[in-house]
Amino acid sequence: MTPEMLERSRRMARELGLDHVEFREGYAEALPVEDRWADVVISNGVINLCPDKRAVFAEIRRVLRPGGHLQFSDIATGRAVPPEALRDIDLWTG
DSSP, rough: HHHHHHHHHHHHHHTOOOTHHHOOOOOOTBOSOOOOOOOEEESOOHHHHHHHHHHHHHHHHHHHHEEEEEEEEEEOOOOOOOHHTTHHHHHHHH
């Protein structure tokens, strides 16, 4: 998120009285929360943007409490994307 997106999100949470909502700036490969902090991790199109997916999943495992849940809607693969696929925008947006 950009600084502007973070500020807008924070402002909207305040306006809606959502005092249990918090926005933190950071990277998915190094989440800015303590170990076993989260009950749920949700990703909608973020993991596929991260070059080091193993690090992202390791961080998710680190921050989830025992019995926690991961819900994601991403393109995630352990194999390198072929160069011709990198150039085909329809594969990334379809």
